[in-house]
Amino acid sequence: MKITECLDTALSQTSVDLACRSRVEKIELDAQGAVTGVVVGGEHVGCRAVVIATGGYGGSSEWIRRLLPKASRVGDWVWHVGNPTNRGDGLTMAEEVGADIRGVDSGLLLITPNFVRDFEVIGPDWALMVNTQGRRFAAEDGAYWEIAEAIEAQPDSRAFFVFDRRLFEDAKPHPRVLEALAAGAITVSWVPKVFNEQLQKGGVHESPTIAGLAAKMGVDAATLEMTVTRYTDSLAKLAPLTMALDPCTTSHIAELHYGSDSSRSDRRHPRNQSCPRSGCRKG
Numbered sequence: 001m002k003i004t005e006c007l008d009t010a011l012s013q014t015s016v017d018l019a020c021r022s023r024v025e026k027i028e029l030d031a032q033g034a035v036t037g038v039v040v041g042g043e044h045v046g047c048r049a050v051v052i053a054t055g056g057y058g059g060s061s062e063w064i065r066r067l068l069p070k071a072s073r074v075g076d077w078v079w080h081v082g083n084p085t086n087r088g089d090g091l092t093m094a095e096e097v098g099a100d101i102r103g104v105d106s107g108l109l110l111i112t113p114n115f116v117r118d119f120e121v122i123g124p125d126w127a128l129m130v131n132t133q134g135r136r137f138a139a140e141d142g143a144y145w146e147i148a149e150a151i152e153a154q155p156d157s158r159a160f161f162v163f164d165r166r167l168f169e170d171a172k173p174h175p176r177v178l179e180a181l182a183a184g185a186i187t188v189s190w191v192p193k194v195f196n197e198q199l200q201k202g203g204v205h206e207s208p209t210i211a212g213l214a215a216k217m218g219v220d221a222a223t224l225e226m227t228v229t230r231y232t233d234s235l236a237k238l239a240p241l242t243m244a245l246d247p248c249t250t251s252h253i254a255e256l257h258y259g260s261d262s263s264r265s266d267r268r269h270p271r272n273q274s275c276p277r278s279g280c281r282k283g
Ligand SMILES: Cc1cc2nc3c(=O)[nH]c(=O)nc-3n(C[C@H](O)[C@H](O)[C@H](O)COP(=O)(O)OP(=O)(O)OC[C@H]3O[C@@H](n4cnc5c(N)ncnc54)[C@H](O)[C@@H]3O)c2cc1C
Pocket: 022, 023, 024, 025, 053, 054, 055, 056, 081, 082, 083, 085, 086, 087, 088, 089, 090, 119
């Protein structure tokens, strides 16, 4: 049985009145500051207490500006995938009756390559991730909030995923993404079909050399080359452990051709370096 059906059944056994598709506009107080009711559609509805459960504030650019100022760092790469009716009304109403609003920048921004404005969360753990200085800064297979927080801490809160033609063609969504995809709750960006489309649209850059790729990324070529060398060298040392575990093995990374700019979101620490899809470990 669905949660809503359980609630509906429970409600049918009480004298509770429901007002669906109605927006509560205001909490009303008496002269002593005690709650006397709410205003819904211009009408007063009396009550002695109000439980505010109006969700988040993602549907309000004003509340985002106020409570999530870190989002301004990524310009127009910010959008909201939740319920559009979550406009922070509860915050507004509570503040109007004297509540103290706390929690600035406590929300989690999620990573996206910005190919489409939809829910994505998990990037490729099989590609090299570098910042706008061309440096690797976190384990690519960290939890989505770890990657997001690590990107947030980088200059411009931006990162690039760098990979070669073979990784390009072998790209598969993370198993957790496939689960969400089956549930119709997510968009898949990190697959060859989308890469090919984005090559035309400029969301993915291509170059026959790392230096050429660095130029397209706006990244220092020498730094990116050094990062790639270290990355591939560290994988090479582990090759005996991972020989059969393509595409996380070494040589395929030697010629990097593609970089996708992936902007972001929130913080957290890099930690283990394992690649769950292949079982290999990265340097
Ligand atoms: C895409 C997506 C994926 C998520 N995945 C997960 C997950 O995997 N696991 C997890 O734990 N959480 C997940 N979450 C978060 C989870 O959905 C929320 O934390 C949860 O729904 C919050 O519940 P809530 O009752 O506080 O608010 P909501 O479910 O947002 O409900 C608030 C309700 O209040 C209504 N409302 C707003 N203002 C007014 C008003 N003035 N008058 C009357 N009604 C009003 C809104 O229309 C809405 O129906 C996800 C969220 C999103 C957007």
